[in-house]
Amino acid sequence: MNALSALSPQVRQYLLVTGNYWAFTLTDGALRMLVVLHFHALGYSPLQIAFLFLFYEIFGVITNLVGGYLGARLGLNRTMNIGLGLQVAALLMLTVPAAWLTIPWVMGAQALSGIAKDLNKMSAKSSIKLLVPDNQQGTLYQWVAILTGSKNALKGVGFFLGGALLALLGFTVAVLAMAATLALIWIASLFLLKKDLGKAKAKPKFRDILSKSRAINILSAARMFLFGARDVWFVVALPVYLSSIFGWDFWKVGGFLAAWVIGYGIIQSLAPNITGKKRGHVPDGRAAFLWALALAGLPAAIALGLSAGWSPHFVLLGGLMLFGALFAVNSSLHSYLIVSYAKEDGVSLDVGFYYMSNALGRLLGTVLSGWIYQSYGLETCLWVSSVFVLLAALISIALPRHAEAILNRQT
Numbered sequence: 001m002n003a004l005s006a007l008s009p010q011v012r013q014y015l016l017v018t019g020n021y022w023a024f025t026l027t028d029g030a031l032r033m034l035v036v037l038h039f040h041a042l043g044y045s046p047l048q049i050a051f052l053f054l055f056y057e058i059f060g061v062i063t064n065l066v067g068g069y070l071g072a073r074l075g076l077n078r079t080m081n082i083g084l085g086l087q088v089a090a091l092l093m094l095t096v097p098a099a100w101l102t103i104p105w106v107m108g109a110q111a112l113s114g115i116a117k118d119l120n121k122m123s124a125k126s127s128i129k130l131l132v133p134d135n136q137q138g139t140l141y142q143w144v145a146i147l148t149g150s151k152n153a154l155k156g157v158g159f160f161l162g163g164a165l166l167a168l169l170g171f172t173v174a175v176l177a178m179a180a181t182l183a184l185i186w187i188a189s190l191f192l193l194k195k196d197l198g199k200a201k202a203k204p205k206f207r208d209i210l211s212k213s214r215a216i217n218i219l220s221a222a223r224m225f226l227f228g229a230r231d232v233w234f235v236v237a238l239p240v241y242l243s244s245i246f247g248w249d250f251w252k253v254g255g256f257l258a259a260w261v262i263g264y265g266i267i268q269s270l271a272p273n274i275t276g277k278k279r280g281h282v283p284d285g286r287a288a289f290l291w292a293l294a295l296a297g298l299p300a301a302i303a304l305g306l307s308a309g310w311s312p313h314f315v316l317l318g319g320l321m322l323f324g325a326l327f328a329v330n331s332s333l334h335s336y337l338i339v340s341y342a343k344e345d346g347v348s349l350d351v352g353f354y355y356m357s358n359a360l361g362r363l364l365g366t367v368l369s370g371w372i373y374q375s376y377g378l379e380t381c382l383w384v385s386s387v388f389v390l391l392a393a394l395i396s397i398a399l400p401r402h403a404e405a406i407l408n409r410q411t
Helices: 002-006 009-041 044-050 054-074 076-093 103-131 135-171 170-194 214-234 237-244 250-274 285-296 298-307 313-341 345-376 378-396 403-411
Strands: none
Touching: 002 214, 002 378, 002 403, 009 044, 009 076, 009 103, 009 237, 009 250, 044 054, 044 103, 044 345, 054 103, 054 345, 076 170, 076 313, 103 237, 103 345, 135 170, 135 250, 135 313, 135 345, 135 378, 214 285, 214 313, 214 345, 214 378, 214 403, 237 250, 237 345, 250 313, 285 313, 285 378, 298 313, 313 345, 345 378
């Protein structure tokens, strides 16, 4: 605690926000893997599993819109703590007797978890904008990359944790243990995060939840297709494929997906170095277009390899590693650009609108992942993924370059 108090207020606040986000992310990743594997083992179809997450994604869309407004009025630390409390409640909903775990009940718990996740995420991402001066874009990019990358690495740990807890403790005890741990963190957070960070100087009106910035609208559209491209094959289709076609048990599926997301998070953290920060380059709209274009053909190439009868272990697992690396850079670029484009006063309004599009892409990808995999197979999921990334690249052509972005931030 003495070492923490000796740090500058900005760094201390950044570390507290990041630690809070990390704790939440562990339970979020573990819960997703628990639900997918547990209900697949109970005989649920891929489409039924996808529908378990339907409200999670729908309420994520709504929460990012309304959450940005709440963050500007109440302060970001309060919305972050509300998110933690709601996640504890969502976990407790899943500790009821097995006979109560009907599809509507689980969808309701996932709805609460979706609200909690996006309140927490919006609060964490918005906070960074207010902790870094606007003339230090390189530092801003680095801090966003570290937060985003570390979050996804921990989400991967959460995937492994979910599979391990399911195998060791069973579904109910595993969820109860996570709820108890997160409740302790939530109580500590209520005392540590007291500053009204992010509260707008002028009280925003409810109509302000819709972005008036052309750059943010364009970036939001690109983000929707980018994350739809990932989730259309990663959320339901991939873990079910690994379990049913490869014959992997809970440990292997959870462990592999955990390793993938951890690697993905590490590359996100390193994205500033990959995209040229050491040479003084800070990315703009052109970088977003080029990196999306580099990713666009990869899912289609994996699908062609599977259709040609090549070793699915080599084609799918190797292709997934390359996809993760390229997608990580794309995601990190986007995460920096939205924080950079957002206006400082009422930053959560712009960030909330952007992550609403992110949630909309996840919703689209999740539903399509279950339906397309069940009806047409993994190869079709991969083809749809390529189309979505290509759309994200084409939309990114209209993003502003450096001079335009600086002007937008000043107006």
